[in-house]
Amino acid sequence: MQQHCLILGGGLSGKAAERLAASLGFSTAILSDSPGLDADAAVAEADLIVTSPGMKPLVSPLWQAAMRRAGKGQCEFISELEFGFRNWPGKLLAITGTNGKTTTTELTAALLTAAGVEARTAGNIGLPLSELAADLREGKLSPDALPVVEVSSFQLERCDTFAPFAAALLNLESDHVDRYAGGFAEYAAVKQRIFDRVAPENRVYGLSMDSPVPRRVTLYGDALMIDEEEVLIDLGNTALSAVHNRENLAAAVELCLRVLPLETVLSPEFRLAIHMFQPGRHRQELVCEKNGVRYVNDSKATNPASTVAALRAIPGTVVLLLGGLDKEMDFSPLAPFADRIRFAVLYGECRAKIAAALPESIPTADCGMEFERAIRTACDHAQPGDTVLLAPACASMDMFRDYKERGDRFAAFVKQL
Known part of the structure; x- marks a missing residue:
């Protein structure tokens, strides 16, 4: 009997999840909250429920009905990010934090591309991870592609196997407190789930945070240093000289060092990519x-x-x-x-x-x-x-x-x- 996948929310993430589910042989439907909708009846026939990040747990009847069914073991209830990850066979990198996620994701992908890696931005930026997984299944994307995934707390809420090869947590500040009954403490705990299945040596913490693992990238004045021996670049001559962008670059280079040899990171091509990078629009x-x-x-x-x-x-x-x-x-x-x-x-x-x-x-x-x-x-x-x-x-x-x-x-x- 064909299994049924119900997707909550019809935005980019929802449509990507629908496409991936159809390629896997599910029957599919997309549903959003609406006045008069019987949420329990709407989710009653689903074997798998995939939620978009825009669904709000505290106020969405569909989310709450999905939680009740999943709590009884009657279906599985996961995020679109988790759905995409389960169907991505290779490595990926992930980045979260209150601020700087987009710039760090774009920067990491640009540096990897300069080093010859087929990097693809995904997640909260660019294409949903489920879209990349569907592209891969349909032969539209090389199996050598490396997703660099911007991850929001919303996307981490229903993850139970998400396991990036390396991940960065840039910072934790007051944001999205309205989404969490437990306030900032719950928001911060959700963010930190990005490390749940990441090897300790591949956990990258932003420079403004305490790091339980040794940093390979440090700042001395304008000099960005690797292993406290090699000067990678003088930041005074780049578009990344502001304090927050220095921290973004440090995290991006840390992630690159998890998948590239040191000599590649110290190459002229890599340094040129840092010099050429410009933060996206609407950022100062x-x-x-x-x-x-x-x-x-x-x-x-x-x-x-x-x-x-x-x-x-x-x-x-x-x-x-x-x-x-x-x-x-x-x-x-x-x-x-x-x-x-x-x-x-x-x-x-x-x-x-x-x-x-x-x-x-x-x-x-x-x-x-x-x-x-x-x-x-x-x-x-x-x-x-x-x-x-x-x-x-x-x-x-x-x-x-x-x-x-x-x-x-x-x-x-x-x-x-």
């Missing part, structure tokens, strides 16, 4: 400079820690745009930067919560749910030498499709002004 992206004021789009700053990283990287005083969708985060880390913030423009769903966390010495304006008004207000308060910085410290989905749309709107309106 200079939009323009006019009348002595710089306008910077860091829409990817979706939590307070990433906004702090931007404030540390950008010199001088800033007019800061803050706000968006709250994830029950702690905004107090912004307070020590009061002397750097000339003016704070607040907008979006959690603007009042941010205002309460800022010192009274920072003047603010509340622009409600009007993003263009917020941008105009920020521009009006900027003085020569300032940076107008969009680093919202929040998710974007209260007003935008995603952080990319938010950043694009900021850049377009700034140029229009």
Whole structure:
């Protein structure tokens, strides 16, 4: 009898899981929560339930119904990441953390490619891992391909065999607390599951974290060192000189050292790839400079820690745009930067919560749910030498499709002004 695979959520991950399940001979269906849906009846016939990362455990009736069935041993309930991994026969690398995941994933793949490895970005960036697994099954991808997988806490929640060859945990900061009944402690514990089935010597911790295993990559001033003997590169001449990007590069090189010989990492081609790498859009992206004021789009700053990283990287005083969708985060880390913030423009769903966390010495304006008004207000308060910085410290989905749309709107309106 043909087994039935039910996929929860119809986004990129859900469609990738459906494609992989069909290639494995399952009958398939995609389902999302909707008013009036009988969730228990909807999951009753599934032998395997695969969830997309966008499904929210605390509020999704389908997720909760799937958990009840799985708890009784009536079906298996796994994440799309786990489904893809079970059908990937080779090695893969994985990267998680609150901030820096995307840059580190892109950087690791770029460095491996320069070394002649057929690296593929996957997971929370690029293609879902199930998509790569389906490509491999259909002969569209070489079996020599090495996925470099960006992994979110959402994707780790229903994993029980996920075992990267090597993995990196970059940092742990306040984020997505609204998703976990146990608050930050549960969020951090889920993140750390990335190491559950990774050999201790292949566990990479970000430079801001304590590492129980010796680091091979260290920083001395601008010099990135390997094994405290070899200088790999002078970071002052790269696009990765900011503190957070130095940490991203260190993790990327650590991962490369787990799959490449030292002489390859020290090769001219590898060093050139570091020099040539440029972080993606919406990451401290200079939009323009006019009348002595710089306008910077860091829409990817979706939590307070990433906004702090931007404030540390950008010199001088800033007019800061803050706000968006709250994830029950702690905004107090912004307070020590009061002397750097000339003016704070607040907008979006959690603007009042941010205002309460800022010192009274920072003047603010509340622009409600009007993003263009917020941008105009920020521009009006900027003085020569300032940076107008969009680093919202929040998710974007209260007003935008995603952080990319938010950043694009900021850049377009700034140029229009």
